Amino acid sequence: xxxxxxxxxxxxxxxxxxxxxxxxxxxxxxxxxxxxxxxxxxxxxxxxxxxxxxxxxxxxxxxxxxxxxxxxxxxxxxxxxxxxxxxxxxxxxxxxxxxxxxxxx
Amino acid sequence: xxxxxxxxxxxxxxxxxxxxxxxxxxxxxxxxxxxxxxxxxxxxxxxxxxxxxxxxxxxxxxxxxxxxxxxxxxxxxxxxxxxxxxxxxxxxxxxxxxxxxxxxxxxxxxxxxxxxxxxxxxx
Numbered sequence: 017x018x019x020x021x022x023x024x025x026x027x028x029x030x031x032x033x034x035x036x037x038x039x040x041x042x043x044x045x046x047x048x049x050x051x052x053x054x055x056x057x058x059x060x061x062x063x064x065x066x067x068x069x070x071x072x073x074x075x076x077x078x079x080x081x082x083x084x085x086x087x088x089x090x091x092x093x094x095x096x097x098x099x100x101x102x103x104x105x106x107x108x109x110x111x112x113x114x115x116x117x118x119x120x121x
Numbered sequence: 122x123x124x125x126x127x128x129x130x131x132x133x134x135x136x137x138x139x140x141x142x143x144x145x146x147x148x149x150x151x152x153x154x155x156x157x158x159x160x161x162x163x164x165x166x167x168x169x170x171x172x173x174x175x176x177x178x179x180x181x182x183x184x185x186x187x188x189x190x191x192x193x194x195x196x197x198x199x200x201x202x203x204x205x206x207x208x209x210x211x212x213x214x215x216x217x218x219x220x221x222x223x224x225x226x227x228x229x230x231x232x233x234x235x236x237x238x239x240x241x242x243x244x
Contacts, residue, residue, distance in 0.1 A: 017183065049230035051167075058216060058237055059167065064230035102167055106229055109180055110157070110169040110220070 020103055020113035027119045034090040036116045038103030041084060048086035049104045050079060052097075053115075059102065063088060095120050123147040125217045125235035133211075133242050139204040142194075143217030143235060150193060151175040153223035156200045157231065158191065160213040168213075172220060173200055207242045214239050 020040045028034035038048060048066050051059035061070050063079035066086065076091045086105075090097055098120045103113040129141035143156070150156060158170040171181035173191040181189050190203040204211060214237040221232040 047228055047230075049227075051231070053167075058234040059218075059231070060234070061227060061230055061232055064232075065228040068228070070227060070232065100166075104230065109182060110172070112159075112167040112169060115166040 018105075018107040018109075018111050020105060020111055022101075022103060022113040022116045024114070025117045025119065027121060028090075028093045030095060030120055031092055034093045034097070034118055034120075036088045036090075036101050036103075036118065038086040038088075038113045039084055040086075040105060040107075040111075043084050043086055043105060044082045046081075046105045046107060048079065048081045050077075050086075050088045051102045051104065052099045053102065054099045062101075090118075093118075093120055123219070123233050125219065125233055127215060127217050127235045127238040129215075129238060129240070131239055131241060133207055133240060134244050135208055135242055136206055139202070139207050139211060139240055139242075141202045141215055141217075141238065141240070142199050143201070144197070144199045145219075146198070148219075150195065150198055150200060153221070153226065155180075155220040155222065155229075156191075156193075157218045157220055158202045159216045159218055159231075159234075160211075161216070161237075162210075162213040170202065170204075170215075209242050212240065212242045 050063040053059040066081040067079045155172040157172040218234040221227040
């Protein structure tokens with residue numbers, strides 16, 4: 017089965033850049049998406065097609081995908097960005113990464 | 122504005138069948154989307170359950186395939202999930218979500234999610 021691996025946690029200071037990685041076999045050959053989930057809320061799509069932002073998602077969210085790693089980058093991280101982030105790809109079925117808790121401190 | 126709303130029992134007994142429905146408003150289940158179920162056990166990550174297309178084609182998570190059935194209700198613009206022989210490990214928040222494959226959509230990413238419904242498996 018296809019697996020996506022994320023670090024359990026990432027910490028960042030306010031105003032700095034946060035990078036969350038997602039690793040999978042030849043992930044760069046697939047499209048990666050990223051979701052933000054705050055406590056008690058449903059996930060929200062923040063990046064699709066590796067690097068596209070849906071309407072309403074701030075420009076500080078960006079993405080890249082190459083080789084075996086997709087990366088979500090949050091520039092100028094704000095306290096409101098503190099959340100769990102999940103990567104997702106499709107490989108004969110939908111696959112989610114295990115999630116990364118982003119702490120802004 | 123597209124909205125998805127899950128409904129169904131919040132408590133199911135072990136060995137019984139979990140049945141949930143997702144009502145779609147602001148869009149047609151005949152559109153270029155796959156209609157999905159995703160669950161999240163308390164304190165854990167997202168687990169994909171499966172999806173159904175408007176022509177009835179389904180894709181299921183191999184780990185759940187033997188227990189899962191999804192169906193469409195075109196007259197009521199909704200879709201459903203049945204999960205048989207449940208155990209405590211099926212306790213989770215169940216989300217319905219759409220995966221948009223339209224040319225102007227989100228390239229197969231999940232664009233709309235319901236609020237989720239908590240299902241507890243307990244006697």
